[in-house]
Amino acid sequence: MSDYQGYTINFGPQHPAAHGVLRLIMNMKGETVQGIDPHIGLLHRATEKLAESKPYIQSIGYMDRLDYMSMMANEHAYVLALEKMLEVEAPLRAQYIRVMFSEMTRIMNHLLWLGAHALDLGAMSLFLYCFREREDLVDCYEAVSGSRMHATYIRPGGVIRDLPKSMPKFQPSTWHTKEEVKKLNAARDGDLLDFIEDFTQRFPARVDEYENLLTDNRVWKQRTVNIGVVSPERAKALGFSGPMLRGSGVAWDLRKLQPYEVYPQLDFDIPVGTNGDCYDRYLVRMEELRQSNKIIKQCVKWLKENPGPVSIRDGKVAPPTRADMKDDMEAMIHHFKLYTEGFTLPKGEVYQAIEHPKGEFGIYLISDGANKPYRIKVRASGFAHLSAMNEMCKGHMLPDVVAILSSMDIVFGEVDR
Amino acid sequence: MSLVEYLKSSNFSAVTEVETLHEEVTLCVDKSGWHDFANILKTDPKLSFDVLIDVCGVDYLHYGLTEWATNEVTFTGYSRARTELPDTIEEPRFASVYHFLSTEHNLRLRVKVMLESNDLSIASVNDIWPVANWFEREAYDLFGIVYEGHPDLRRILTDYGFIGHPLRKDFPLVGEVEIGYDAAKEACVYHPVDIQPRVVVPKVVRSDARYNEAGDSNE
Numbered sequence: 069m070s071d072y073q074g075y076t077i078n079f080g081p082q083h084p085a086a087h088g089v090l091r092l093i094m095n096m097k098g099e100t101v102q103g104i105d106p107h108i109g110l111l112h113r114a115t116e117k118l119a120e121s122k123p124y125i126q127s128i129g130y131m132d133r134l135d136y137m138s139m140m141a142n143e144h145a146y147v148l149a150l151e152k153m154l155e156v157e158a159p160l161r162a163q164y165i166r167v168m169f170s171e172m173t174r175i176m177n178h179l180l181w182l183g184a185h186a187l188d189l190g191a192m193s194l195f196l197y198c199f200r201e202r203e204d205l206v207d208c209y210e211a212v213s214g215s216r217m218h219a220t221y222i223r224p225g226g227v228i229r230d231l232p233k234s235m236p237k238f239q240p241s242t243w244h245t246k247e248e249v250k251k252l253n254a255a256r257d258g259d260l261l262d263f264i265e266d267f268t269q270r271f272p273a274r275v276d277e278y279e280n281l282l283t284d285n286r287v288w289k290q291r292t293v294n295i296g297v298v299s300p301e302r303a304k305a306l307g308f309s310g311p312m313l314r315g316s317g318v319a320w321d322l323r324k325l326q327p328y329e330v331y332p333q334l335d336f337d338i339p340v341g342t343n344g345d346c347y348d349r350y351l352v353r354m355e356e357l358r359q360s361n362k363i364i365k366q367c368v369k370w371l372k373e374n375p376g377p378v379s380i381r382d383g384k385v386a387p388p389t390r391a392d393m394k395d396d397m398e399a400m401i402h403h404f405k406l407y408t409e410g411f412t413l414p415k416g417e418v419y420q421a422i423e424h425p426k427g428e429f430g431i432y433l434i435s436d437g438a439n440k441p442y443r444i445k446v447r448a449s450g451f452a453h454l455s456a457m458n459e460m461c462k463g464h465m466l467p468d469v470v471a472i473l474s475s476m477d478i479v480f481g482e483v484d485r
Numbered sequence: 486m487s488l489v490e491y492l493k494s495s496n497f498s499a500v501t502e503v504e505t506l507h508e509e510v511t512l513c514v515d516k517s518g519w520h521d522f523a524n525i526l527k528t529d530p531k532l533s534f535d536v537l538i539d540v541c542g543v544d545y546l547h548y549g550l551t552e553w554a555t556n557e558v559t560f561t562g563y564s565r566a567r568t569e570l571p572d573t574i575e576e577p578r579f580a581s582v583y584h585f586l587s588t589e590h591n592l593r594l595r596v597k598v599m600l601e602s603n604d605l606s607i608a609s610v611n612d613i614w615p616v617a618n619w620f621e622r623e624a625y626d627l628f629g630i631v632y633e634g635h636p637d638l639r640r641i642l643t644d645y646g647f648i649g650h651p652l653r654k655d656f657p658l659v660g661e662v663e664i665g666y667d668a669a670k671e672a673c674v675y676h677p678v679d680i681q682p683r684v685v686v687p688k689v690v691r692s693d694a695r696y697n698e699a700g701d702s703n704e
Contacts, residue, residue: 109642307616412691436549437690445541455619
């Protein structure tokens with residue numbers, strides 16, 4: 069057996085723990101990983117090429133489909149890049165709405181991550197609990213945009229419409245009696261903000277429930293503590309961002325350090341890990357759930373007190389209202405031009421990064437003065453994280469590969485674009 | 486001292502241009518001195534750009550060109566007014582663009598290295614920032630830029646056995662081949678695409694009065 073060199077395993081692209089379509093070529097020696105070569109691109113949909121052939125607003129929908137687990141966060145980065153070039157700023161109410169939905173999106177993303185991460189490591193029930201809460205947030209997406217996932221809600225100059233005055237309600241059916249429906253609709257009597265407020269009051273107790281199941285769980289700790297350790301210096305060199313970087317002990321958060329929108333007015337903390345292992349990344353994300361909840365609470369309070377416009381009135385960028393179009397020729401023309409040709413951006417280039425739930429999500433946009441982007445580069449945090457897969461997994465056991473992969477919070481929509 | 490002032494006063498030999506637009510600093514760097522300058526970016530205590538955020542390619546083939554010949558054919562119909570964009574190559578055609586972040590100084594920087602299409606090689610910075618590995622592979626895959634000194638320059642996003650560099654401007658949006666099942670051969674085979682490329686909204690460059698100082702439009 070002295071000339072035993074190990075063997076090669078193919079993992080994926082169809083595998084429940086591959087978080088999409090990841091293919092790993094693993095060089096093994098016994099059950100120890102010697103090296104990993106991730107093959108990506110199986111979900112490559114040429115978003116950047118497609119965006120080059122469309123007017124700017126038509127690409128907002130493509131942004132939703134990048135990281136399809138945190139849709140509005142992607143839109144947010146893209147729209148901010150457009151606004152930076154157009155030199156327009158959304159009204160304050162629109163900024164609060166955007167930030168509120170960005171944070172709700174962060175909770176949605178982290179809930180999905182938590183459920184899937186726990187499921188990968190053998191804790192089935194958590195997945196169901198996480199989706200119970202996620203359902204309420206998806207309902208908010210639906211109430212505000214009509215779509216449960218791909219909202220296309222954030223637009224240059226603001227958001228497409230104000231928050232609705234009522235929440236959609238469940239109806240009695242063959243499966244739900246009147247009494248059951250009454251229970252389900254308990255929080256839905258008021259408007260959307262009341263519903264979100266009710267959610268923020270319920271949610272911290274739910275996070276406690278999740279933590280009860282995992283944080284001090286012996287099996288959970290055995291699977292995550294000291295797995296996939298990355299030092300702070302190495303994390304920077306490997307281009308980590310977001311919870312991956314904070315898990316390694318670097319207090320880096322664009323919401324604090326390069327703030328955009330109304331984040332400077334909001335009170336929240338940045339959780340930081342110490343060891344840079346899977347367990348610390350888990351703890352960081354759990355604390356981010358609580359912090360996001362805190363931000364949403366502040367936004368709800370502000371939004372309840374401050375009604376106002378949610379979009380700028382510049383017909384060259386934002387569509388006119390229906391009412392204006394009925395009796396104003398100028399508005400009619402603006403509407404027609406905006407939805408056929410679109411607006412043009414001045415020549416130049418811009419890079420806009422936001423603190424996406426997964427890390428730094430950036431849009432690099434080059435305009436040559438046309439109605440379509442000359443070049444868009446989507447800087448996806450997951451791409452940089454996944455490229456460290458080989459280094460993080462080397463020397464670990466085969467089951468740890470799954471723990472490390474899911475602690476990265478990978479979604480192939482953004483990695484492959 | 487601000488970043489721009491420092492970069493201007495230090496007179497780095499590789500830097501040919503320092504620009505500021507939308508509060509973002511862009512450096513144009515000469516290809517021959519790029520790798521040495523990249524070292525300076527990381528090690529100079531005034532700069533210390535410790536995180537490489539992104540590397541991407543750009544193809545300037547159709548930059549600033551319009552495909553909507555409104556003045557000549559306004560009265561002849563919508564689709565006929567569209568003209569094919571000419572593939573006249575103005576050098577340098579390509580660029581490799583880098584985005585850096587300094588966590589120490591909380592600064593961002595963009596570096597652009599222009600490349601001529603007959604010599605698409607540039608030094609890899611994989612040895613300075615390991616994260617460049619996949620980003621450079623992506624730029625190689627999509628644009629054909631060759632990063633010299635890269636340990637493993639393979640395609641990354643496109644299919645196994647893919648031919649061409651899809652994000653180049655002369656690569657058609659519909660692609661060149663499509664895959665289908667051939668019953669006779671009992672295998673999946675590639676054949677040329679049979680869908681017609683279609684432009685729904687033509688590209689049009691307008692001189693918007695809001696963005697030029699004189700406030701005039703050329704139409």
